[in-house]
Amino acid sequence: MRKKGLGVVFSLLVGVSVMLAGCGSGASNQASGGGAAQASPSAGQTAEAPKEVTLKVGAAPVPHAEILEFIKPKLKEEGVNLEVVILDDEGQLNPALKDNQIDANFFQHVPYLDSVRGEKGFDFAVTTKVHVEPIGFYSDKLKSADEIKEGAKIGIPNNPSNEFRALTLLQEQGLIKLKDGLTTYEATPKDIAENPKKLEFIEAEAATLPRALPDLDGAVINTNVVLEAKIDPNSALFREGANSPYANVIVVRKGDENREEIKKLDAALTTPEVKKFIEDKYGVAVVPAF
Template sequence: MSKKRWWSITVSFMLMGLIAAGCGSKEAKNDTNAVQAASTDSSSKAVTLKIGAAAVPHAEILNFVKPKLKEQGVNLEVIVFDDEGQLNPALNDKQIDANYFQHVPYLDSVKTEKGYDFKVATKVHVEPIGFYSQKLKSKEEIQDGATIGIPNNPSNEYRALVLLQQQGFIKLKDGLSNYEATPKDIVENPKNLKFIEADSATLPRSLPDVDGAIINTNLVLEAKIDPKSALFREDANSPYANVIVVRSGDESREDIKKLDAALTTPEVKKFIEDKYGVAVVPAF
């Protein structure tokens, strides 16, 4: 082979290599652009879901599922309300997309009272209501004429009185089927217990002034009271599961469905059991 021909073949191979490299570079650039475009497109499709919640355990459980929802294109914004009484009005006024703080009997009572058009999206947990005292060490120490603090909102007042009935302290009249009762509905009170009806949030602070009080577990946790110190409490069969509540029609929204699914996984169940023990029981 002549030197001239050898050089011609070498140059040809070099040119082919450069062309191939150029094509590869162009393809790599195109691939990078495609990935960036897909990422931008995915980001643009992300939605923000605003949920109003009580601080403990509700907001803590929601924050636990935040990363999983973010992977699914849902940016969960958890807004803690110090005044839980404002959570339903905020949902009704579309300040938030959902709330998480209440059980179904309470929801039913306020829907009837306020005319809210709300729906339950999913059940998450039960907080067994319990009897707490700074003066007594066991339920057997509850004396004649003891003063007991109970919540003054209809559904939780009924719940507290039913718990006392289950423990044998009182008997309620028959026919109470709407989750509402007051001390006026007591037909037997052998220990002549006296009842102080108070806002649920004030009951932990009232413990020095009463013989005992029946308190919702989320308020017990917020007040740094050991939930294991309850002298007695509801069992896990309580109908008072805390629920995600949305405006009617929104329960079929894709982001709400993703939230429901994220809150009812084995990982969430383990988180609840490990973090709260007897104080909070998964309802799924």
């Protein structure tokens, strides 16, 4: 009897020990399970937001830099930190791109790029068209093209592509006639075949033409220069039409056109929101090209 009682007691103790061990194991598993449950969302979360990439874009101050500033928030949401770089001399924006100081630039049209790429050895690619700045004829002295008199002094930009552009605009107004057979977007006053009013052409840096207006009868001036000089673009006596081939473009080093952040830049610049921004802010001075 006694032996039997001891056996019962022993069995009870073993049962209790097993139960306690089971409880301990359960508590341990629960704690471990709790830790896994906490870690699980991190492991199972959707991919983290992509690491922010800085994109440096060189630009003319107006309207290029202003348009870029407008799209900064959108690009920020997509993981691109857009840094707008403005140089005192816009002519250095292509060398800066070539030397990897910037990732892209936004200040030029294709005819200008074509006029300098061979001479300077630029191996660039164009990714998207953004806007046209119709070049126009401005004057402090005249009210219409009909008032342009014989021997009038006319200022024109002195870089090859914009000089051709200015002379073409004057030709469209019947003021001059260029030689036939010009095969590039380059021309100078030497390429004028007919000049019935014997106009005198003053070739100058585009940025200096607004300041020279008091000494000229008029000048053909790029719209971005007009805007920077605070001249009303609506005051142009005549200007290019909306079908101008001189759309301002995004330019990158060849091979970079497939970079994800460049594609995001191009997409952000060609949205209905940007089109409305351009039309509302600049009116006839800047025309969307997309």
